[in-house]
Amino acid sequence: MANSSDVSPSVGEPTREYPPVPEEQAPAAPEQPSRPSGFARLLIFVGFVFALIVAACLGLRAINVLPSFDNPFSDRTTDRSQPVLLQSMRDLSRYVAADGTFQVIVDLQEDKENIPDFLVNRRTLFVGSGTVEQYVDFSKLADEALVVDNEKKTVTITLPPPQQGGAALDMQKSYVVAEERGLLNRIGDAFKSDPGKQQKVYALAQQRITEAAQASGLSDRAKQNTEQMLRSLFTRLGYTTVTVTFDSP
Structure with missing residues (x-):
């Protein structure tokens, strides 16, 4: 007698096993935009404040409120010479x-x-x-x-x-x-x-x-x-x- 496991199921017989269903891959989460670090935000803030100060100073200088400061590192000459000392005097003929x-x-x-x-x-x-x-x-x-x-x-x-x-x-x-x-x-x-x-x-x-x-x-x-x-x-x-x-x- 033939083995029952080798016999193909007839059309009318119910299916005992279901084929595995492939799992759908979940959609990848969208990448979040990277935020600047705290130190970088501090530098940006300081630069913005410095730009505002420079712009304000230039505006005040334009209306002659502040003195001129073309070069903050301009040359400066200091005379520390001592008083002139008279050593001798003579009559000339x-x-x-x-x-x-x-x-x-x-x-x-x-x-x-x-x-x-x-x-x-x-x-x-x-x-x-x-x-x-x-x-x-x-x-x-x-x-x-x-x-x-x-x-x-x-x-x-x-x-x-x-x-x-x-x-x-x-x-x-x-x-x-x-x-x-x-x-x-x-x-x-x-x-x-x-x-x-x-x-x-x-x-x-x-x-x-x-x-x-x-x-x-x-x-x-x-x-x-x-x-x-x-x-x-x-x-x-x-x-x-x-x-x-x-x-x-």
Whole structure:
């Protein structure tokens, strides 16, 4: 006899087992929009308040209620100089008869022998502008230097030769054009400063200007101006002949 489990159920027999029904997948929940953190909200609030303050300040400045504040970090210069101290005072009896203004370019280099320039070297290119005066010192006049003849209305004056003063640099017109320094010089300057280095350049510029003034004919100009001044002075006093001579230097 055939096994009942192998026999297909007839059409009229009831179905003992139902096929499994596939489960429907539940719809995914919509993603919630992410909210900014508390710190981010604080930053946004602070920025908004700062923008309102800036806008309010600009508005008050526009109606001239607040002062101008273009740059809160602008440069400021404070003068803490001490009062000027008078060290000495003297009477001068000199007549400045002429002066000359000179300009010199100083190219001063200081290095070490057998050492490359990129290690030890200091070269300064300086433009110096200075003035040199020629003057006659009337305090050195001897008693017989002035001979006056009131009857003939003549005057004879013997003066000392003009003297030349030292060159005075005009720092407003003098300036450093370029400066080259070796590696070791740069390192040394970073730890200490030596104001005497600039003084060497200034002293050399003054020396060059003084030498140039001596060869410029400034002394002859001083003699001419002194003679003209004295002749004009004594002529106004009624003297007709005024002779001015200079001693040999």
